[in-house]
Amino acid sequence: MxxxxxxxxxxxxxxxxxxxxxxxxxxxxxxxxxxxxxxxxxxxxxxxxxxxxxxxxxxxxxxxxxxxxxxxxxxxxxxxxxxxxxxxxxxxxxxxxxxxxxxxxxxxxxxxxxxxxxGTEVGVDVELLRPREDLDGLARTAFSYAEFDNYRQLTPAERPRAFYRCWTRKEAFIKAIGHGFAYPLDQFDVSMGECAALLRLNGEPNAGARWSLQNLKTPEPFVGALAIAGINFHxxxxxxxxxxxxxxxxxxxAGGQPEAPVLSRTESRQDCSK
Ligand SMILES: CC(C)(COP(=O)(O)OP(=O)(O)OC[C@H]1O[C@@H](n2cnc3c(N)ncnc32)[C@H](O)[C@@H]1OP(=O)(O)O)[C@@H](O)C(=O)NCCC(=O)NCCS
Missing domain, CATH: 3.90.470.20 (4'-phosphopantetheinyl transferase domain)
Structure with missing residues (x-):
């Protein structure tokens, strides 16, 4: 096998x-x-x-x-x-x-x-997308100024998915760097649309070219994101x-080393450059 x-x-x-x-x-x-x-x-x-x-x-x-x-x-x-x-x-x-x-x-x-x-740091986050009455309040607390500004312009129907996209991307990033919530969430901006991206990292003008964010293919109603230090990867x-x-x-x-099963490998990286 x-x-x-x-x-x-x-x-x-x-x-x-x-x-x-x-x-x-x-x-x-x-x-x-x-x-x-x-x-x-x-x-x-x-x-x-x-x-x-x-x-x-x-x-x-x-x-x-x-x-x-x-x-x-x-x-x-x-x-x-x-x-x-x-x-x-x-x-x-x-x-x-x-x-x-x-x-x-x-x-x-x-x-x-x-x-x-x-050879590099990776972070991942999955969350159950569930309707919450306090979503706007949470966004105001957890998002950066620019992120909250983007969020406020969305319709109420668009907000839940955008919130969880933004949240999982932010959490994947703070987990990749290993700080978790000890890292100030207003110090960086991520996208909240379909394409995942790190848009700003305070003190690092080229961070968007050093870090990659990706959507994960999670089953509904979960939302997931991955952050990795690097840009060229499969x-x-x-x-x-x-x-x-x-x-x-x-x-x-039985006392042995597990041997992983054969699963078909397909590229699932989303290319947002086009
Ligand atoms: C890491 C953290 C963001 C995880 O949040 P979460 O939504 O509860 O959990 P998730 O399911 O996404 O991730 C949990 C897993 O992340 C991993 N993890 C734990 N601490 C981590 C860290 N600092 N960075 C990256 N990954 C971490 C563990 O594998 C953990 O799994 P386990 O609980 O089964 O051991 C959160 O626990 C945290 O911020 N920890 C840092 C603690 C800290 O210093 N907080 C300061 C308070 S402001």
Missing amino acids: TSWYDESKEQIKENEVQVLRVDLNGLDPIGSALNTILSPDERERADGFRFAIHKQRFILTRGMLRIVLGACLKRRPGDLIFSYGEYGKPRLLRTAETPHLAFNVSHSEDLAVFALTA LSEFDLLPEMCTALVEQTI
Whole structure:
């Protein structure tokens, strides 16, 4: 079997981004197996959730992240060690066997998304698009002056999607740089139309030429965005179906390294230059 990320069995390349979507809804039967590959600190975190559903989603997401990274690196998922940045961004502890693999994770309700690349920072965000009465107030607080100005010119019907596009693009960016919400949201502007772009980054006049933002192909009613430091890359998006997750977990529990299933690879990068 060969993997989803490269049919020639090579490791993920520096100009490639792979995005894997996992519907957690079908994964309850493998929850306890995934729990066994978590590290002691991850299990402690899982036990700290107040509601069982949040605990279960954490176990499923973190467990599948380990499986996916293990398949990419040809390592046992339970052996992988994460380190955490100043603001909590998880990264793989660098060793000779884990040279450049970078990843980021987002989850919303039952959808988990993993973005994988090599040699550069990546951030991802997914959100459930739901009608909220406080959307305009949230936009006023979270958006930059220019973004809010754009938002205000939209009709009420256009606002929800524009809000979530802008929000997920902003969050993907602050996750790519690893600061999360510790980074001031008024210090940069992103687009809120169909094309994703970083329009301004305070103090970096050429930021738009250094950073790429992309829409993700999330199932309705989710909205998703990816941010990556770089402009030349290929983006492929895949669904890891429940039966694939189960097979990967069974290989892992049998004591081996998971081998990722073959999935067809299609370019999904949106070209907004035309
Ligand atoms: C990172 C952050 C934006 C995630 O927000 P969210 O909408 O709750 O969650 P998402 O589902 O999109 O992402 C969560 C995942 O992002 C990753 N993550 C955590 N901290 C991260 C960071 N600083 N940068 C990038 N990714 C991060 C983790 O994999 C996490 O998954 P886990 O909860 O299963 O461990 C948010 O938690 C944050 O801002 N953290 C920084 C903390 C901080 O310093 N805040 C200051 C308060 S102003």
